[in-house]
Amino acid sequence: MSSDQGAITLLMAAILSIDDWLTRTAIGGFVNKSMTEIRKVVACVHALVACASARRALHLSATGLAFVVSLWVVALDNRAFWRVLWDTRDSSSWRGSAAVSMLAVVLWALLATALRGLFWRWMAKPVACLVLLTSAVLAHFIDTFGVVIDRGMIRNALETDLREIADLLSLRWWLDVGLRGLVPAAFVALAVQIKRSSSWRRETRDVLALVLGTTTLTLATTAAFFADYAATARNQREVRHLLTPTNALNALWGIWKERRPSRTTLATVGSDATRKSSASLDRKPLMVVLVVGETARAANFSLGGYGRPTNVALNRPDLVYFSNVVSCGTDTATSLPCMFSDIGTERFSITEASARENILDVLVRAGVDAAWIENTSGCKEVCKRVPTKSLFDEPQRWCGAATCFDDVLVPALQQAADASAADKLVVLHMQGSHGPAYFKRYPPTARRFTPTCDTNSIQGCDLESLRNTYDNSIAFTSDVLARSIEWLERASSRKDIVLLYLSDHGESLGEGGLYLHGLPRRLAPRTQVQVPMLMWVSPGAARRLGVTPLVLQASSDAQYSHDNLFHTLLGAFEIDTAAYRSGLDIFAIARSSGPRRRTAPP
Ligand SMILES: [Zn+2]
Numbered sequence: 365m366s367s368d369q370g371a372i373t374l375l376m377a378a379i380l381s382i383d384d385w386l387t388r389t390a391i392g393g394f395v396n397k398s399m400t401e402i403r404k405v406v407a408c409v410h411a412l413v414a415c416a417s418a419r420r421a422l423h424l425s426a427t428g429l430a431f432v433v434s435l436w437v438v439a440l441d442n443r444a445f446w447r448v449l450w451d452t453r454d455s456s457s458w459r460g461s462a463a464v465s466m467l468a469v470v471l472w473a474l475l476a477t478a479l480r481g482l483f484w485r486w487m488a489k490p491v492a493c494l495v496l497l498t499s500a501v502l503a504h505f506i507d508t509f510g511v512v513i514d515r516g517m518i519r520n521a522l523e524t525d526l527r528e529i530a531d532l533l534s535l536r537w538w539l540d541v542g543l544r545g546l547v548p549a550a551f552v553a554l555a556v557q558i559k560r561s562s563s564w565r566r567e568t569r570d571v572l573a574l575v576l577g578t579t580t581l582t583l584a585t586t587a588a589f590f591a592d593y594a595a596t597a598r599n600q601r602e603v604r605h606l607l608t609p610t611n612a613l614n615a616l617w618g619i620w621k622e623r624r625p626s627r628t629t630l631a632t633v634g635s636d637a638t639r640k641s642s643a644s645l646d647r648k649p650l651m652v653v654l655v656v657g658e659t660a661r662a663a664n665f666s667l668g669g670y671g672r673p674t675n676v677a678l679n680r681p682d683l684v685y686f687s688n689v690v691s692c693g694t695d696t697a698t699s700l701p702c703m704f705s706d707i708g709t710e711r712f713s714i715t716e717a718s719a720r721e722n723i724l725d726v727l728v729r730a731g732v733d734a735a736w737i738e739n740t741s742g743c744k745e746v747c748k749r750v751p752t753k754s755l756f757d758e759p760q761r762w763c764g765a766a767t768c769f770d771d772v773l774v775p776a777l778q779q780a781a782d783a784s785a786a787d788k789l790v791v792l793h794m795q796g797s798h799g800p801a802y803f804k805r806y807p808p809t810a811r812r813f814t815p816t817c818d819t820n821s822i823q824g825c826d827l828e829s830l831r832n833t834y835d836n837s838i839a840f841t842s843d844v845l846a847r848s849i850e851w852l853e854r855a856s857s858r859k860d861i862v863l864l865y866l867s868d869h870g871e872s873l874g875e876g877g878l879y880l881h882g883l884p885r886r887l888a889p890r891t892q893v894q895v896p897m898l899m900w901v902s903p904g905a906a907r908r909l910g911v912t913p914l915v916l917q918a919s920s921d922a923q924y925s926h927d928n929l930f931h932t933l934l935g936a937f938e939i940d941t942a943a944y945r946s947g948l949d950i951f952a953i954a955r956s957s958g959p960r961r962r963t964a965p966p
Contacts, residue, residue, distance in 0.1 A: 378440060405535075408542040412550050425559045426483040427476075427570060429552070433492045434476035437608065438468065440544055441503035444510075445606040452600055454592065463592035466585045471607075477578040480571055488558050493549040495609060500545025502608045504537060508823050509800075510878040512605035517882050518615035519697045519714070525741045527767060531801040534821035602887055622715035631720035633706055634934075634943035637730040642938055648904055650787045652936050653777060653852065653863045654929075656703075657841060658696070658740055658796030659881065661870030662689065662894040664831075664838050672813065674838045677846035678898070684916040686897040686950075691869045692926040694892045695882040699868040700744040703926035706943055723930045724750050724789070730939045733788040737776045739768055740795045747791070753780075756795075769807055770794045770844045777848055781855060787937060794844070797837040799871060799880055802830075806840035813839075827874045834873055849900050856902035862909075862936055866929065867895040897924065899950075909936065911954045919957045924950065 424432065449467070454460035482491045502513050511517060561567035586593060596603070605611050662668050666675045667685035678685075692702035692709040702712045704722040724734045728750065736747035738754040755762045755772055763772045773792045780790045795805055803818040813832035817825030825833075845865055852861045870892040872878035881892045899916060906912050928948050934941065935949035946952040 378436070404539045404543065408539060408547060411543075411547040422555050423557045423559050426488050426561070426567075427480050427574060429488060429492060429556060429558065430476040430479040430483055431472075433495060433548075433552070434472050434479055436548055437495065437499045438472045438475060441499040441608045442606070443503070444506045445603060445608070448600060448603050448606060449596065452596070454595075459589070459592060463589040466589060467593070470582050470585050473578045473581055477574050480574055489552055489556070492552045496549045496552065497541070497545040498612065499609045500541045502612055503544060504540045506606060506608070508536070508540070509880045510872070510876075511880060511882055512602060512884065512887075513608070513611035513615060514605045514884060515615045515618045516693065516695050516698055516884075518612060519619055520695050520882065522619070523697055523742060523744065528741055528798075531799075531804070531820050534819065536821045536824065602884055605884070622713075630725075633721040634726040634729070634939075634941040637726050637934075637939050637941040637943070639730055639732075640938040640940050647908070648858065648860050649785055650860045650862075650905065650908065650937065651781060651855075652789045652933065653781075653792065653848065653861065654789060654933075655773075655792045655794060655845065655848070655863065655865040656700070657865055657867035657896065658794050659798045659869065659871050660796050660838060660841060660867035660896050661891050662687070662867075662896045663870070663891050664835055665896045667898065668896065672835055674835050675842045676839070677842040680846075680849075682900060682913045683849070684899045684913050684920050686899070686924055687921045689866070689895050689897040689924045690893050690926075691867070691895045694869050694885055694888045696868050697744050699926060700746050703866070703868070703929045704746045706930045708927045709925060718745060722746055723933050724791075726939070726941065726943065727789055727933065727937060730937065730941075731787075732937050732939075733784050733786045734791070735780045735783075735788065736791045736793065737773060737780060738793045739770055739773055740793055740798060743793060767795075767804070769805070770796065770841065771807075771847065773844060774847050774851060778851060781852075781859070789933065789937075792848075794841065796841055796867065797834055797871065799834075802833040802837050805837040810840045810843065811836055823874070823879060830873055834871070845898075852900070852902065856904060859902075860905035860908050861902040862905050863900045864897070864929075864932070865899070866897045866926070869893065870895055909951050911951050916950075916954045919950075919954045922953065922957075 446464070446468070449464050453464050479491065479495065482488075505511055506513065561570065604614070664670050664672075664674055665685070666673055667678060667683075668687045690709075691699050692712055693699040698712070698714065701714060701717040701722070702709065704724065705712070705717045705720070706723070707713075707716060707720075724736075724747065728734050734750040736743060736750055736752040738747070738752060739756050741756060743752065753776065755768050755776060759765055759768045762768050762776070773794065777790060777792060781788075797805055800822045801820045802822075803816055813835045815829045816833040816836065817829040818833070819825065822830055845863070849863055852863060855861065869881050870890075871881050872883075872889060872891055875889065875891065878889065881888075883889075883892060885893060901909065901911065901913065901916070928950055930943075931945050931948035931952075932950040934944045935946070935951045946956075
């Protein structure tokens with residue numbers, strides 16, 4: 365392949381990778397408007413073969429390569445970033461458009477300068493390939509799911525497992541990352557020859573000249589458009605999470621900083637925790653079953669007014685549904701530690717939560733047994749100090765399949781309940797409705813709403829079938845909860861029992877072009893933070909706690925949040941500690957409000 369052919373290959377990859385956009389514009393006439401995925405595969409493979417058979421024909425200096433790679437990343441891997449800036453610019457005068465255009469030039473020069481700084485000797489090509497591939501992966505998730513790349517998203521990515529990753533790798537993923545990342549990376553690796561500088565001195569001088577030029581350009585542009593950039597920085601703060609690849613570097617830096625301090629000792633929470641004398645009275649043991657739902661959003665619970673029968677199995681008079689509950693975070697890595705901690709949504713930080721005890725530690729210190737049963741990808745360190753059984757890690761043993769559906773939690777709960785006669789908290793962590801492969805969250809027999817979206821490329825499904833699939837996962841969660849309650853009802857001759865179900869965060873199902881979850885809480889739509897919560901109490905537990913389902917029902921539409929969990933568990937197990945706040949204990953709120961409604965602090 366000659367350098368001309370190589371350049372044409374690269375140009376084709378660029379055009380194909382932005383064909384969604386091209387088909388919506390006048391330029392669309394030049395490319396086939398119905399570019400099928402199969403043709404993209406052929407183009408991608410052809411481009412890779414062309415690169416592989418290339419004679420290292422294109423001679424570029426390290427600075428030249430830095431500018432080419434930078435232009436590719438700034439232009440092709442930052443579509444969402446530029447769309448937001450362009451749509452929100454001051455369109456009343458030429459300044460707004462000029463400010464965005466000049467920013468593009470400055471970012472191109474800045475990224476090129478940073479890359480040039482890394483392109484020393486043999487490092488140039490590996491670094492260029494790494495940047496191209498990483499940026500393509502980040503850009504794919506931003507463009508496809510409407511997510512932003514911040515600390516929470518990167519933390520989730522670092523804490524995920526192979527099965528979750530496999531769920532995300534669709535044909536569209538391979539094509540997008542292939543065209544935007546793999547093809548240019550292969551081109552750089554195989555078709556580009558770096559021109560060596562004649563001496564170290566000369567190379568250093570070139571780099572310094574580049575730094576000086578870029579600095580001058582940046583300062584001059586900032587001075588000329590300061591008011592515009594200041595307004596954008598103030599009003600569009602979150603847009604920085606769309607700028608690839610600095611969003612990921614920023615997030616990694618933040619995570620490194622929060623993990624850096626060696627946490628040798630945990631801060632004690634509720635060091636004065638003791639059981640009230642009433643807790644030691646001669647009566648049946650108390651068992652609280654806390655079911656942590658995964659990715660269930662309140663908007664799709666018929667118990668909360670959703671128009672489709674997703675909670676049929678839970679239609680029973682002794683079950684209380686709380687209709688106004690918000691989550692602490694919009695992803696598991698935030699919500700899970702937050703809901704078990706005493707810090708509260710307003711002040712919550714993962715760094716602080718991982719450096720102090722949570723409610724499980726307090727309960728255990730006060731003499732309550734605790735057990736955690738995991739059927740998804742991890743408890744985010746919350747269950748670190750209590751006995752934990754992972755059905756997720758050994759699915760073959762528990763259900764004889766590659767992954768267990770959540771109904772495997774019912775026999776696991778029975779085992780855990782029968783294991784001790786002491787007062788006990790059993791936490792069940794479900795797979796629930798974790799996406800994008802919602803169709804893998806329920807067995808074929810539980811496919812009630814059809815047609816379904818049986819792929820992980822959910823953005824290719826119509827919204828109706830996507831909703832059907834998600835609703836099937838919610839209905840299956842309802843079945844699992846109903847079966848658990850039926851068994852607990854039988855066990856209530858031996859124990860006083862409370863079952864509390866609470867989801868960790870909600871989900872977007874294509875509304876406004878958004879999918880999945882994890883947007884910063886301030887920006888997140890209600891569907892990502894409004895979560896379902898429900899409770900069942902056995903007659904014995906109701907007497908013991910002084911709350912009948914009717915009394916709980918009376919305050920069930922008050923505003924609750926994840927902040928209520930810590931104090932509600934302390935209240936249920938009658939634990940005396942200065943850390944307890946009755947105003948956040950759902951039982952205490954219900955007792956004190958009686959038939960009258962009272963709102964708890966959020
Ligand atoms: Zn989650």
